[in-house]
Amino acid sequence: MGARPFTVVIIGGGFSGAVAAIKLLDIAAARPLRIRIVEPRPELGRGLAFSTPDPAHYLNAPARLFSIHADRPDHLAHWLSVQEEAADIPLPASGQLADAFVPRQLYGAYVRAELARAEAEAGLNGSVEHLRAEAIDLVELEQGVRVTLSDGRIIGGDVALLATGFAGNRPTFEVAATPGSRYLADPWSLTGRDLAGAPPEAGPASVAADLPRDGTVVFVGGGLTMLDALVTLERKGFSGRYVSVSRHGLLVHERREPTPARDFLGETHPGSARALLRLARAELRAIAAAGGDWQSVVPVIRARLASLWNGASPAERARFNRHLRRYWELALHRAPGPSHETFARVRAAGRIATRAGRIEDITADAQGAIVRLKPRGGTAHEEIRADLVVNCTGAEYAWPRQSGRPLATNLLARGTVRPGGLGYGIDIDAAAAVIAASGHVSNAIFGIGPILRGTRWEATTIAEIVGHATAFAEHLATTRLSRRPPAVPPAASSRASAA
Ligand SMILES: Cc1cc2nc3c(=O)[nH]c(=O)nc-3n(C[C@H](O)[C@H](O)[C@H](O)COP(=O)(O)OP(=O)(O)OC[C@H]3O[C@@H](n4cnc5c(N)ncnc54)[C@H](O)[C@@H]3O)c2cc1C
Incomplete structure (x- = not known):
């Protein structure tokens, strides 16, 4: 008799939920895996960013930066090269699809194709089910989770991944x-x-x-x-x-692609938002004096973002958010x-x-x-x-400010989650396990995507989400899926939060 499939319920089937499913199927499906994705939209993998029907809405950087597989940067360009729709993509001077800007609508098709490929390759060891509904509640049980759907269904799973993404914004006027x-x-x-x-x-x-x-x-x-x-x-x-x-x-x-500047940040943390600004300004002055392009500093800062954010105090994070964020976002999202x-x-x-x-x-x-x-x-x-x-003011990251979202309201009210840094999204530990209001780190509920804005800051772009999805699948594979379930399940443990 085969082993009982390990069931992962993914709440939200946009880019984050779909890429997590792809990574789980690719990495973790050595043991039977059942993935149930709760998503009201008709198609998985598109979410807000890739549902646009306007073919003139493009990804903001060349195709070579948006492969779903970090170890194969040419994967998206290869996929495009055999798609009829890619014939309309304007080619840059190099003539290479890898250097071209891809319509977001087509990128959504790429994500969907990869999900279908991963499921097919997992064979009998992996299945993906799309439940077209909104999840309105999620409860962690002694073993596993229970999810209530808007159509009245109640489903169970061994773990749940929150991938609910962006919510509409609430104007400040x-x-x-x-x-x-x-x-x-x-x-x-x-x-x-x-x-x-x-x-x-x-x-x-x-x-x-x-x-x-x-x-x-x-x-x-x-x-x-x-x-x-x-x-x-x-x-x-x-x-x-x-x-x-x-x-x-x-x-x-406008996005240009100059050669990245030297690593002017070095290994040490500048310590404060003001010191970071000073270093960046000095570098920008030197670049301008040499006739260079200011955009060359962006990849240098970006490569250090995670460590800069992790090493900053809450007060410095707030300062960055208040004074520098608008400049950084415009520099990054060109x-x-x-x-x-x-x-x-x-x-x-x-x-x-x-x-x-x-x-x-x-x-x-x-x-x-x-x-x-x-x-x-x-x-x-x-x-x-x-x-x-x-x-056009963009996303609302603070869960308490997201009106009309029963799941967020229920999880906050019960203390299953607590707000992340700056009040954005939810708090998680290093393995992306959700931290409750009590400080208890969940054994069964994880998070990915823009909802991690407050804890990881850069958790919203394609590259980061691919990295986070891969890490989540690897974590599950090593901690839960490498062995068969024990005959007698151990009592639910309660790891203490380091926070
Ligand atoms: C317009 C736009 C353009 C972008 N362009 C780029 C780009 O060019 N390059 C780049 O690197 N990044 C880009 N991004 C950022 C990045 O692609 C997104 O952060 C990413 O797509 C987020 O995916 P997500 O699935 O987490 O969130 P979302 O796209 O918001 O999807 C979340 C999904 O969850 C569902 N959901 C929500 N609540 C529930 C619930 N309770 N139950 C069930 N389902 C639920 C929603 O229906 C939705 O489909 C863009 C983002 C946007 C919004």
Whole structure:
């Protein structure tokens, strides 16, 4: 008789959940493994980032940086080379797909293809089941976990992996908007889909369709989310004016790929956000004096991010978040070439302006919207009249601020999880096991993806998620799957948290 399959329940079937399943199947399926993925979206592997139906929404770096297998950086380019849809990808000067920017929609297909490949290769030792529902509760039992689904089903497993990703954001300003008004809280609804990946019920797509072509669109934010919205509007034929409003009036940078700078950080931790800034500024001055490209410092800092974050005190992390984060995020998340071309064309035509300041409130109805702004450094209020306002401020990481998410509410209320650093996401230990409000480290509940923002900081990009998924699968393989279950299960242990 075969061994009972080890059951992993993955809550959230976006990129993080799917890559964790792929790694589990590839690494851990020496013993029968059953993976149950709870995900309301129709397709696994896409999540928020790769569900976009707009083919002009690109990954923000070349294909060679986005293989799902860190040991095979050319894997994605090889996969693309045999896909018909890849024929439309604009090739860079090198003519190589590895150097090209890939549409995110196609990248979602790559993730899905890899999931199917991993399941097929695991054969009888691995199965993946997609349960199309929302998980509304999760309880750790003496042995394993129990998950309650929105459709009333209750399922069990040996371990659960929380991969619930990004939640919509909650604006820091007042919004008075009637249903179907010219205020869009969800920027991706411009593409004709809402956050849950389903067709929108009340016409955001028609809001874009009805927009006067020469009207005014206000974007709240100036980063890559704004760029997605701008690209979609341009493709829909909008030819009017854009105003990007943000605290500091900053806008996306074009991505260039200069040779990385020398390792100016060395092995020692700078100790504070201010000292880090000093080191970076000195290096940037030297690079500028030598006629180099400031973007060459980005990979140097990025390579050290985990150790910089781990070695920083809570106060220094908060300082970084408050003062440096906006600059770092814009430096790291730069605009992919094809999207930047659209942006540069709009800017050259004088069709985009920026305003720095704090939005006080937005009122919107079916005809238009008014944004009330307190300009940076000024005292008088300014009003911007718009035909459409699109909130592009990005994700909300703080679980307590995520309204309408029963799972987060239940887990926090019961103390099964506790907020991570800076109040973002949830707290975990080095093996990604969830730490409860009591300090107890779970034996059966783990986390991955943007929900680890507060503990690991850089937990949201493809490279980090691939690394974290691989580590999770290896951890499970060595601690749980290398041996058959003992005849008499030991009592549930309670490891103490180091925190
Ligand atoms: C628009 C966008 C573009 C990006 N572009 C890049 C890029 O170019 N390069 C890069 O490196 N990174 C990029 N990223 C970052 C990175 O790809 C994402 O962090 C990653 O895709 C996160 O995947 P996820 O599965 O953790 O989260 P999500 O994509 O948010 O998916 C989470 C899934 O969980 C489901 N879910 C949530 N709650 C529940 C529940 N209670 N029960 C069941 N299911 C639930 C949701 O339906 C969702 O499908 C981008 C992110 C976004 C948002």
